[in-house]
Amino acid sequence: MKKQITACVLGLAMVASLAGCKDNVGSAARGGSGDTIKIGFIGPLTGDASSYGQSSQKGLLLLEDQINNAGGINGKKIEIVSVDDEGKPATTSTGGMKLINSDKVVAIVGPVTSTCANSFAPIAQKYNIPMITGTGTDVNITKAGDCIFRTCFTDPFQGKVMAKFATEDLKAKTAAVLYNNGDDYSKGLFTAFKDSFTGTIVDTETYSKGDKDFNAQLTKISAKKPDVLFLPEYYSDVAVIARQARNMGITATIIGGDGFDSPELFSVGGDAVNGVYFSNHYTSDDTSEAVVQFIKDYKAKYNAEPDAFAALTYDAGKVLCESIKNAGSTDANAIKNALKSYNGSVVCGKISFDSDRNAVKSAVIIKTVDGKKQFYKKISA
Amino acid sequence: MSLVEILQQLINGLSLGSVYALIALGYTMVYGIIGLINFAHCDIYMVGAYIGLFASINLHLPFIPTLLIAMVGSAIAGVLVERIAYKPLRKASNIALLITAMGVSLLLENTFNAIFGAAQRSYPHDILAQKTIAIGPVHTDSLHLIILLTSVVLMLLLQIIIYKTKIGKAMRATSADKDAAALMGINVDATISATFAIGSALAGAAGVLVGILYNSVEPYMGIQPGIKAFTAAVFGGIGLIPGAFLGGLVLGVIETFVTAWYSPLSHAIGFIVLIVILIIKPSGLLGKKVSEKV
Numbered sequence: 001m002k003k004q005i006t007a008c009v010l011g012l013a014m015v016a017s018l019a020g021c022k023d024n025v026g027s028a029a030r031g032g033s034g035d036t037i038k039i040g041f042i043g044p045l046t047g048d049a050s051s052y053g054q055s056s057q058k059g060l061l062l063l064e065d066q067i068n069n070a071g072g073i074n075g076k077k078i079e080i081v082s083v084d085d086e087g088k089p090a091t092t093s094t095g096g097m098k099l100i101n102s103d104k105v106v107a108i109v110g111p112v113t114s115t116c117a118n119s120f121a122p123i124a125q126k127y128n129i130p131m132i133t134g135t136g137t138d139v140n141i142t143k144a145g146d147c148i149f150r151t152c153f154t155d156p157f158q159g160k161v162m163a164k165f166a167t168e169d170l171k172a173k174t175a176a177v178l179y180n181n182g183d184d185y186s187k188g189l190f191t192a193f194k195d196s197f198t199g200t201i202v203d204t205e206t207y208s209k210g211d212k213d214f215n216a217q218l219t220k221i222s223a224k225k226p227d228v229l230f231l232p233e234y235y236s237d238v239a240v241i242a243r244q245a246r247n248m249g250i251t252a253t254i255i256g257g258d259g260f261d262s263p264e265l266f267s268v269g270g271d272a273v274n275g276v277y278f279s280n281h282y283t284s285d286d287t288s289e290a291v292v293q294f295i296k297d298y299k300a301k302y303n304a305e306p307d308a309f310a311a312l313t314y315d316a317g318k319v320l321c322e323s324i325k326n327a328g329s330t331d332a333n334a335i336k337n338a339l340k341s342y343n344g345s346v347v348c349g350k351i352s353f354d355s356d357r358n359a360v361k362s363a364v365i366i367k368t369v370d371g372k373k374q375f376y377k378k379i380s381a
Numbered sequence: 382m383s384l385v386e387i388l389q390q391l392i393n394g395l396s397l398g399s400v401y402a403l404i405a406l407g408y409t410m411v412y413g414i415i416g417l418i419n420f421a422h423c424d425i426y427m428v429g430a431y432i433g434l435f436a437s438i439n440l441h442l443p444f445i446p447t448l449l450i451a452m453v454g455s456a457i458a459g460v461l462v463e464r465i466a467y468k469p470l471r472k473a474s475n476i477a478l479l480i481t482a483m484g485v486s487l488l489l490e491n492t493f494n495a496i497f498g499a500a501q502r503s504y505p506h507d508i509l510a511q512k513t514i515a516i517g518p519v520h521t522d523s524l525h526l527i528i529l530l531t532s533v534v535l536m537l538l539l540q541i542i543i544y545k546t547k548i549g550k551a552m553r554a555t556s557a558d559k560d561a562a563a564l565m566g567i568n569v570d571a572t573i574s575a576t577f578a579i580g581s582a583l584a585g586a587a588g589v590l591v592g593i594l595y596n597s598v599e600p601y602m603g604i605q606p607g608i609k610a611f612t613a614a615v616f617g618g619i620g621l622i623p624g625a626f627l628g629g630l631v632l633g634v635i636e637t638f639v640t641a642w643y644s645p646l647s648h649a650i651g652f653i654v655l656i657v658i659l660i661i662k663p664s665g666l667l668g669k670k671v672s673e674k675v
Contacts (some may be wrong), residue, residue, distance in 0.1 A: 212597065220641055239597075267503055
């Protein structure tokens with residue numbers, strides 16, 4: 001037994017030292033061979049969040065086509081190398097290491113989900129590879145270091161936007177919150193809402209992941225008769241909560257964040273989710289030229305309507321490619337500097353980065369009417 | 382908390398409890414007859430919900446035929462699981478069976494996840510209208526009442542089957558002593574299959590009802606209610622059919638009041654109460670003290 005353990009430890013040590021060698025060799029040849037610039041993409045192409053990952057990848061591949069058809073970046077074609085993280089942090093790390101060590105990408109777009117982005121950011125930082133997530137909204141992601149950028153808004157920003165919207169547009173004096181206390185997204189939105197709402201929060205209730213019965217919490221909320229009910233949660237639970245709330249006779253206006261954005265919201269929620277408001281990154285109803293053009297291009301390539309994930313990841317890729325162009329080099333530090341001073345316009349509007357490398361941009365408010373999403377207004381930070 | 386709110390929470394609790402009770406009936410029945418804690422029971426419940434979903438969406442069937450198809454389908458699924466996974470282990474230790482049951486549970490969950498994806502699906506909205514029913518100042522809805530009623534009817538039906546029919550007599554004999562029952566000419570395999578068929582049909586019915594109630598069917602939907610129903614069954618006295626019913630209702634009420642008082646504790650409380658019950662009365666609420674056979 002002892003011998004086996006020793007052998008294992010020795011074997012591991014050898015593998016580790018070999019891997020170490022490879023890293024050193026790797027950094028010299030970064031940038032892709034000859035005429036291509038390799039850019040990595042990490043996202044959940046399979047698993048629970050696969051619809052998010054696949055949309056994001058499609059958005060990015062559309063950009064790849066467009067840039068290459070227009071002659072590439074500074075005369076070089078780009079090549080997107082995708083890895084599947086299955087929505088799991090462990091797979092993200094191994095996939096990301098493969099991109100850095102064997103594919104020698106110059107920068108990485110993604111990971112798509114906040115949890116995976118959080119787990120990969122320190123690795124990208126360690127290898128000094130610029131990473132730019134178009135969809136990871138958790139506030140901690142960019143705290144990993146100066147290599148990490150984000151082109152979507154953060155969870156606290158959404159909470160703040162909805163608090164402002166409730167007060168100014170809905171004239172709400174009282175609010176109740178029902179949030180998932182086991183989820184970073186839900187907690188992040190709740191905390192920001194609580195800190196920014198100028199009225200009174202009459203009741204705060206929580207539940208856990210997997211709960212399907214919210215009657216106990218809603219009975220308490222119902223007794224307080226709030227003007228708005230803030231539900232910082234993803235569409236599937238929101239639909240169930242909204243139905244139970246309406247069955248109970250709660251008439252408060254339901255508001256929430258980008259987690260509401262899915263056709264499933266209506267298929268599960270039915271009438272109960274009509275007349276709700278939520279903040280989002282982008283709406284296909286937007287009549288701005290960039291949005292119209294993007295939808296047209298996306299439809300031509302995939303024969304489908306792009307969702308927010310496609311648009312956001314397209315934007316992240318675009319910001320990165322324009323920065324590489326501005327830098328005139330694929331050196332990591334040059335790309336980082338170009339990103340920091342980026343100031344341009346993408347599908348979701350104007351983007352620049354603040355000192356924490358988070359995008360400064362506006363949010364849109366969507367209202368649901370008759371089972372459809374409707375653009376309501378734009379709110380800036 | 383006002384009186385009206387207390388009454389309303391009591392009704393919420395009974396409604397939630399009726400869901401637990403419905404699932405717990407099948408659990409406790411299989412345990413009562415062959416002494417197996419069938420962890421795959423809650424996944425048969427999920428399978429039933431899916432069968433019902435496809436029957437209602439693809440075949441456009443109304444509620445009652447959907448329910449029947451789901452019950453028949455999950456009965457078949459249950460018997461298959463018993464034949465493939467449990468029967469070869471009939472002579473093995475209880476631990477081996479328990480671990481196999483967990484394996485079957487994971488296998489079913491992940492197979493369904495692989496085939497149908499993790500996305501939540503919902504029954505057609507018009508399959509069973511959910512009407513709010515007001516009783517004075519408090520209210521509940523029609524679907525919860527149907528679930529409660531179904532649990533009561535099934536509980537009575539099970540008692541009749543077990544105590545008044547020939548197959549019930551065979552089940553009780555098998556439960557008392559498998560080998561002796563076989564010597565007396567009882568077909569033990571057929572009896573055990575029948576037990577699984579009935580238990581799984583109950584799970585399938587629960588799957589359809591709860592799937593409609595919460596409007597969501599997904600591969601992992603059985604995990605949480607499964608644990609709660611198991612707790613309810615042990616709580617009421619595992620192996621006892623009225624015990625599962627009572628355990629489910631009591632657990633639902635306790636959980637609802639604790640959620641209303643301090644929601645983060647809602648999932649812990651069921652288990653705290655379970656531990657207390659097991660310390661004070663290990664055989665459960667309705668259980669009788671039995672001396673171990675030597």
